Amino acid sequence: AVRAGQCFFASREAMIVFDEAEDVFSDGGLMRDSTARSHKAWMNRLLEGNAVPTLWLSNRVDDIDPAFIRRFDMVVEVPVPPRAQRERIVRALCADAVEDSVVRRLAHEEKLAPAVVAQANGVMRCLGSSLPRERAGNVLLHLVDSTLAAQGHAPVGGKNAQQLPDFYDPAFINADVDLAAIAERLKDSRSARLCLYGPPGTGKTAYGRWLADQLDMPLLVKRASDLMSPYVGENEQNIAAAFRAASRDGALLLIDEVDSFLRDREGASRSWEATLVNEMLTQMETFQGVFVASTNMMTGLDQAALRRFDLKVKFDYLQARQAGVLLRRNGERLGFALPADVESLSAAHLPYVTPGDFATVMRQQRFRPAISFEDFLAALKGETALKAVSKLGIGFLR
Known part of the structure; x- marks a missing residue:
């Protein structure tokens, strides 16, 4: 078809586009050569003597023989657009329907093609224009995540990996x-x-x-x-x-x-x-x-x-003073009556506690709430008891 196109358009102002060219250059296997390798002389003549400008579009060049690559007049990589440009693309597609945080989250995902966002946006709009912006954003993320999962990529609809934890200080x-x-x-x-x-x-x-x-x-x-x-x-x-x-x-x-x-x-x-x-x-x-x-x-x-x-x-691991302040702060946040010696309790019972331990126990409150400060302290002790800490002291470099 490409050779026929070269002959047909030779006397006209035209251009030929060969999409998914990797199917020709890398369609071989362990037991047979690719189409291009099987007809190497023919392919070389096609690349060197084309009368009509031809664009060869490929998703990857890893498997293309270097002998073929050097016969292209120009080899141009089209990388993933920068995040700012991705954000402009996503914003143009759906900023009027979803919250700004959803736009930024979608723009962060490098593997997300604009076409996927456009298709998901079309489906979301077909569901009805009466969706509130927050609900519309969740629907859009769900549709995009479904496509990404089918492509073997991680979802973007979960917790934003760029977001700083609320408890971080x-x-x-x-x-x-x-x-x-x-x-x-x-x-x-x-x-x-x-x-x-x-x-x-x-x-x-x-x-x-x-x-x-x-x-x-x-x-x-x-x-x-x-x-x-x-x-x-x-x-x-x-x-x-x-x-x-x-x-x-x-x-x-x-x-x-x-x-x-x-x-x-x-x-x-x-x-x-x-x-x-x-x-x-x-x-x-x-x-x-x-x-x-x-x-x-x-x-x-x-x-x-x-x-x-x-x-x-x-x-x-946290110093006793730091652990004591966190223990007091989280106990107050949960509305518990606190003993006067919170700081000394942390030093005695929580020698290997981390900020992550406090975050874990606070998340447990959603399904296993502590009913008192003593329960909360026991949960923290349970987290630290699971750690394999050297008997030589705090730390792990010896």
Whole structure:
């Protein structure tokens, strides 16, 4: 068809568009070559001698033979639009029907094609124009999430990953540096590589969100599940894409569970593990923005990776004074009668408590409410009792 089109339109002002070209270049398998490889000489002549300008559109180029790629006059990548542009697209489609928070949440999702939003918006409007904006937003998110799930992507309709937890307060973070001072200094430089390490629930990931808020920067959050792929080579591509997106949007890049990508290469048993670390180190070295990595397992990180972090900040269990203030604050919030020695109770009964423990117990109030301050304290003790803490003392680095 393409060859026939070249002959038919040769004497006219025309252009040919070949969509989904990857079906020709990468439709082979283990036992047979792709269509393009099977007819390599013919394909080369088609690419080198076309009389009519031809656009070859492909969703990916990974499997296209380099010999074919070099025969294209121009190879142009069309990346995912920046977040600001995505927000303009979504706003133009449905801002009149849903709340602004829904627009921002949809715009944050890189894997969400504008066509999906347009289709979901059309369905939502067919359901009736009488829907209140809040209900319309929930309907739109549900429709979009259904399509994303069918495509194998995570939903956007859940809790906003960019949102700072309501309970977060830097005053209740037990770190070995002044976190507020770091934020103040970064307002000028806006370039740093920070590694936050410590037990779960100590506020590492939340600090990354808080820092982005203080710097008035967009936030790009990536977890291990967002970047890891079962296919060889895609992990490295996903990591590179995350850093590119952060650079493009001027965003603070927060990678949670970074130990998944920076394991010590000396213990690597497979070549791809070392390649993954190498790619991560390369991206860290060239990234000019603010990069925050968090981990619960500092001891297993690659030594070269540790050297590339400008600052390594230890987040530890709450001090007795901090735990006492949180205990009093949450007890008052629940309307309990408090004993006079709340602070001493926290020191005696909650030696390994974290802000995350308080958040967990507060969420439990929805389905297992405490009836007294003693019940609330017992629930906190139950959370801390499950932790495997070294007998050498608070912390986990020895």
